[in-house]
Amino acid sequence: MPLRFSTRDLPPPQRRLGWQKAVSDIYFPLDLAFAGSRLFDGTLEAWSLGAVSISRNCSNGMLYRRHQHHLVEERDESYLITIPELAEVRFVQDGQDVSCAPGGFLIERSHLPYEFSHADPASLWVLKVPRRVLEARISRPERLATLRFDARSGAGALFVDMLRIAVARIAEFTEASRHLIGGQLVELLAAAVTQDSRVLSGSSTSVRNAHLCRAEEIIRSRLGDPNLTPQTVADACGISLRYLQQIFEAENITVGGHIRSQRLALCDQRLRDPRFRGSISEIAYECGFGDQAQFSRSYRARFGCTPSEARATARDPVTGNLSR
Known part of the structure; x- marks a missing residue:
């Protein structure tokens, strides 16, 4: 079943705490800082496709921090492929600082500290892929972290289009079909990134x-x-x-x-x-x-x-x- 969380279902004083719990449940533990003092508004939906998951994250300005202490009890590494639809996002990890506007996507590692932020209200698609799944298609996937890729043409555009279509039709799929489609999304992601000159170099x-x-x-x-x-x-x-x-x-x-x-x-x-x-x-x-x-x-x-x-x-x- 899809998961859905909206801060509008909570009293205003509980919204920020509720958002932090929802984000940590769907991705992994994070510290959050909320931009400004106005009433926070956010919705978070998530769908499972076999070993991978897709989420849609819409909220006011935010800063997410992944610290070393979050990693102590974490065993299974994951990668987040983040696709901004509204507003530019900023990502800092392993000494690299990258911005990504709509029309691109970037890749984050769960097993290294990082900061992810957007100053303005944003809508994001996020594909969460376990490392064991990604490295079956891409050797040394750590090369992908902090790189920004083009989602406007070629395999990158097809990857993003298929992700959206999969969510729109997910209720029509059997469990086996969802597993298959999740694998195909990872295959398209691999096609989009492995020919990039920065990955190849x-x-x-x-x-x-x-x-x-x-x-x-x-x-x-x-x-x-x-x-x-x-x-x-x-x-x-x-x-x-x-x-x-x-x-x-x-x-x-x-x-x-x-x-x-x-x-x-x-x-x-x-x-x-x-x-x-x-x-x-x-x-x-x-x-x-x-x-x-x-x-x-x-x-x-x-x-x-x-x-x-x-x-x-x-x-x-x-x-x-x-x-x-």
Whole structure:
């Protein structure tokens, strides 16, 4: 069920406290500062699409702060993709200060302190995506944080259009359809951001980065091959194994570690997707794991639960509550 909160349903003295609770419930814990002394007015709606959620946030001027103390008990990282429709917003994180007007969107990380603000009344669409879901489509998604992207044309515009359409028709969808559409939104987001020159440049030179992107694409397309190794990736890229290793080391990861990480992310995605009805061992095998016990150990180390626990959680009846 969709969630809806309006400050107009509360007595004026309770509106600000009610808004803080609603925001923290739908996104994650935040400190709020309210612009001006006039009566605060805000509405917040949220819809679940499988592992991701969409919200629409309309309010007077606001400042949201995510502090280090908010992160102490937070385990699962999420990304917020914020699309302003009315008024410019400002976002500060990790030493970067970016403004985003209507016609663009920006990306925020939950696991780093930040400030998000808009001085004027604003209307925002927000897509909340767990890191485990995003990194199954985009390698090293932390590169996206604090970047502003174009939502006026191409894949960026299609991403925003589909987000709005999905909400308009969400009552018509089954649970399986909502899960599928949530995945498609993340695919469109990936298409919109991964070709951006700032994402492509990373910390590598242009030549190295071209090889890095090529290697990542080869790995992503061959995760089901149990014989995929750093050497086969290097051969497919037409470069030496040592050079490939140096390229990945510059990104603080090994080639083998990246292959394993992508396989685990794909397994997690399928375990939580109601459309995949195969056994856990079948899913592991289809994602390139030949040893079931090793897969289970690696999965638990990565996600903090067993594969069977992840599948059981995904199959719980829909309660209407959005996971934080």
